[in-house]
Amino acid sequence: MAHRWTNKLTHADVTPKAAFLNRRQVMAGLAGVGLAGLARPADAQEGLEPNSWEEITTYNNYYEFGTRKDDPAKYAHTLVTEPWSVKIDGLVDRPGDYAFQDIMSEMTVEERIYRFRCVEAWSMVIPWDGFELADLLNMAGVQEGGKYVAFETAYRPDQMPGVAFPVLEWPYREGLRLDEAMHPLTIMATGIYGETIPNQNGAPLRLVVPWKYGFKSIKSIVRITVTDTQPPTSWNMAGPREYGFYSNVNPNVDHPRWSQGSERRIGGGLFAKREPTLMFNGYEEEVAGLYEGMDLAKNY
Ligand code: MTE
Numbered sequence: 013m014a015h016r017w018t019n020k021l022t023h024a025d026v027t028p029k030a031a032f033l034n035r036r037q038v039m040a041g042l043a044g045v046g047l048a049g050l051a052r053p054a055d056a057q058e059g060l061e062p063n064s065w066e067e068i069t070t071y072n073n074y075y076e077f078g079t080r081k082d083d084p085a086k087y088a089h090t091l092v093t094e095p096w097s098v099k100i101d102g103l104v105d106r107p108g109d110y111a112f113q114d115i116m117s118e119m120t121v122e123e124r125i126y127r128f129r130c131v132e133a134w135s136m137v138i139p140w141d142g143f144e145l146a147d148l149l150n151m152a153g154v155q156e157g158g159k160y161v162a163f164e165t166a167y168r169p170d171q172m173p174g175v176a177f178p179v180l181e182w183p184y185r186e187g188l189r190l191d192e193a194m195h196p197l198t199i200m201a202t203g204i205y206g207e208t209i210p211n212q213n214g215a216p217l218r219l220v221v222p223w224k225y226g227f228k229s230i231k232s233i234v235r236i237t238v239t240d241t242q243p244p245t246s247w248n249m250a251g252p253r254e255y256g257f258y259s260n261v262n263p264n265v266d267h268p269r270w271s272q273g274s275e276r277r278i279g280g281g282l283f284a285k286r287e288p289t290l291m292f293n294g295y296e297e298e299v300a301g302l303y304e305g306m307d308l309a310k311n312y
Pocket residue numbers: 068071072073074075076129130131165184212213214225226227228229230231232
């Protein structure tokens with residue numbers, strides 16, 4: 013990898029888009045986070061090496077299009093993402109149906125290179141383009157009594173072959189505590205590697221909460237509701253003992269059926285060693301304060 017920063021070209025340098033974008037966006041991503049005045053995750057300072065476009069867009073979980081990792085890349089093209097609107101309702105000053113284009117004209121999109129850790133114990137590093145969820149919530153104006161934010165994915169049986177199967181209760185639903193939703197690391201992603209986010213990754217906009225297991229990062233959002241009570245979430249309803257509301261990445265709290273102490277980095281090759289999973293997925297410095305005094309084994 014280091015050779016990309018020298019003038020000694022090797023065959024690897026000829027991987028045109030990925031190599032060029034990786035370098036440009038590693039730098040842009042770090043600058044962006046620095047400008048936002050955030051402490052940078054320790055490993056971001058060391059320089060995270062993003063996964064390739066190919067890996068990020070062909071190894072997916074999006075059960076509305078099937079449960080195999082390659083199903084979303086094969087079938088999600090049927091999802092119509094234009095026009096798109098997001099209903100924002102509940103405890104907000106300006107409820108309504110917000111057209112995607114109107115949202116985008118108000119938001120500042122920046123690049124964020126985040127670790128991504130699935131509850132199934134695989135991981136990637138993804139260079140997202142997106143805006144802070146806090147900016148969208150502030151646009152709608154969160155009211156005094158708001159304590160949680162609920163999210164819903166589109167439910168379109170004619171465009172989503174997977175919803176014919178009762179794998180989960182549809183529509184896919186997720187939720188955050190309001191302070192988690194307002195945290196500057198929490199983004200709505202609209203792109204990857206500077207390209208429009210592909211359908212299989214949750215076009216046209218999906219949540220990314222980098223210190224939580226990947227299933228919290230709900231795709232293709234059509235509704236955001238500010239509530240005063242903890243909202244029901246799809247995976248928690250499917251398996252309350254296995255998938256909690258918080259689902260913070262935590263190597264010390266195992267899934268009942270497997271260890272969460274280590275992870276398999278996608279693209280690492282067949283013989284790659286598993287990597288140790290980091291507390292809060294490496295974002296402990298930024299987010300541990302949100303959970304002060306809480307028993308993280310109970311609030312899994
Ligand atoms: N959102 C919806 N609507 N449906 C899903 O099946 N899968 C989740 C999450 N968001 C899922 C979803 C899970 S389990 C993971 S790990 C991530 O999306 C995967 O995101 P990626 O395919 O972009 O890597």
